[in-house]
Amino acid sequence: xxxxxxxxxxxASAVPFDQLAGNPNISxxxxxxxxxxxxxxxxxxQILSESRKTVIKSSGQGDSNEKDIYNDMVDNQMADSxxxxxxxxxxxxxxxxxxxxxxxxxxxxxxxxxxxxPAVNPIKH
Numbered sequence: 334x335x336x337x338x339x340x341x342x343x344x345a346s347a348v349p350f351d352q353l354a355g356n357p358n359i360s361x362x363x364x365x366x367x368x369x370x371x372x373x374x375x376x377x378x379q380i381l382s383e384s385r386k387t388v389i390k391s392s393g394q395g396d397s398n399e400k401d402i403y404n405d406m407v408d409n410q411m412a413d414s415x416x417x418x419x420x421x422x423x424x425x426x427x428x429x430x431x432x433x434x435x436x437x438x439x440x441x442x443x444x445x446x447x448x449x450x451p452a453v454n455p456i457k458h
Contacts, residue, residue, distance in 0.1 A: 378408050385408070
């Protein structure tokens, strides 16, 4: 009886970040991709949070804890949405660079023509 066929593919985004590296059901490429996406989301949260500080506040707006919590929640959701959409592009760029370093060590073979495949220029003597 082959029980391994019953196991479904686990999405890297569904696994908590601290358990991502040790999960044997997720390929190394998916682990790198999710780590890059989460890094991008953290960076976007910082950018959104800092950009909010440059907005001039009107005299009617007080500094309240509720407003700060709400703004933090909005920043988190926006950062996650942007990183999941892939429109920012930092995660994909990081992934392309890291896959070149990680895949040869793990034994996973990059697909021909992919960004992880190094260009080979034969030298003729």
